[in-house]
Amino acid sequence: MSDVVLSRASLSTTELPAYPGVALANVSIVVSDDQAEEALATLMATDVVGFDTESKPTFLKGEVSTGPHLVQLATETRVYLFPVSGGSAPGVLKPIMESPRLLKVGFGLGNDRSALKSRLDIEIQNLLDMGEVLRGPGHRGTVGAKVAVAHFFGQKFQKSKQTGTSNWANPRLTERQLLYAANDAYVALRVYRAWVGSSEGQV
Numbered sequence: 001m002s003d004v005v006l007s008r009a010s011l012s013t014t015e016l017p018a019y020p021g022v023a024l025a026n027v028s029i030v031v032s033d034d035q036a037e038e039a040l041a042t043l044m045a046t047d048v049v050g051f052d053t054e055s056k057p058t059f060l061k062g063e064v065s066t067g068p069h070l071v072q073l074a075t076e077t078r079v080y081l082f083p084v085s086g087g088s089a090p091g092v093l094k095p096i097m098e099s100p101r102l103l104k105v106g107f108g109l110g111n112d113r114s115a116l117k118s119r120l121d122i123e124i125q126n127l128l129d130m131g132e133v134l135r136g137p138g139h140r141g142t143v144g145a146k147v148a149v150a151h152f153f154g155q156k157f158q159k160s161k162q163t164g165t166s167n168w169a170n171p172r173l174t175e176r177q178l179l180y181a182a183n184d185a186y187v188a189l190r191v192y193r194a195w196v197g198s199s200e201g202q203v
Contacts, residue, residue: 019155019187022079024175027182029081036088039080043073043096050074050189051104051127053112054168054181068115069168072185073104079182085169090120100125105192106185107131107145130191145187152194157187 030039043049053068071082071093082089096102097116106112109129116122131142149157163180173181 016150016154016156019149019153019157021179021183022074022186024179024182026077027079027081027178029083029173029178030089030092031083033088036092039073039082040092040096042075042078043080044099044102046075046102048103048105048189048192049096050079050185050187050192051106051109051112052181052184052188053115054177054184055115056167056169057165068112068119070173070181071116072181074182074185074189076189079186081173081178081181083171084119085171093120094122097122097124102126103128105130106188107148107191108142128192130188130195134191134195145184145191148191149187152191152198157183 028035028039030036050073052072054070054072055068069084071084071089073080073082073096082093084090093116097104103126104124105128107130109127109131113124113127116124129142130148131144134143134148146157146159149155160176160180163176166174166177168177168181170177
């Protein structure tokens with residue numbers, strides 16, 4: 001669709017203004033049946049959603065991850081966070097993730113397909129890894145969200161390593177965790193829209 005190919009080395013984010021990200025008021029944690037029904041209706045009504053997952057990190061040699069512990073799905077106006085343990089998340093995620101019509105876009109999705117299959121018996125359909133499509137053919141590795149945000153928006157996407165490696169299995173996530181997780185999914189959708197727009201000469 002687009003011949004945009006990004007390089008980590010070609011973009012310096014040091015002097016760029018900060019990427020503002022999604023507001024906490026636009027983030028919903030889906031735990032009740034009513035919230036699940038609302039999320040399902042909203043997400044299935046669109047054509048593309050931003051997607052990501054978070055898992056409690058493993059530190060011991062040979063330790064097997066029990067993740068994902070959180071699944072994030074974003075529309076243009078709201079991000080839904082689905083805790084995998086308990087609640088209504090597993091039942092509502094399956095029709096969304098298995099929908100062949102609804103495109104799911106994200107960064108670094110290499111393990112998400114197998115993880116959701118083993119944890120929730122979900123076969124993801126119509127999945128697009130922006131890190132791979134922006135890399136282009138014949139290039140090694142993948143493009144990360146930071147490089148993509150710098151390229152398309154001229155902003156610096158800041159990610160806290162401490163938050164990223166925190167305990168995502170905790171039943172009560174901190175505000176920093178909520179915003180970190182929400183922005184991972186939301187920024188993927190924004191980059192996708194910008195990429196499509198640039199390939200059509202609109203941006």
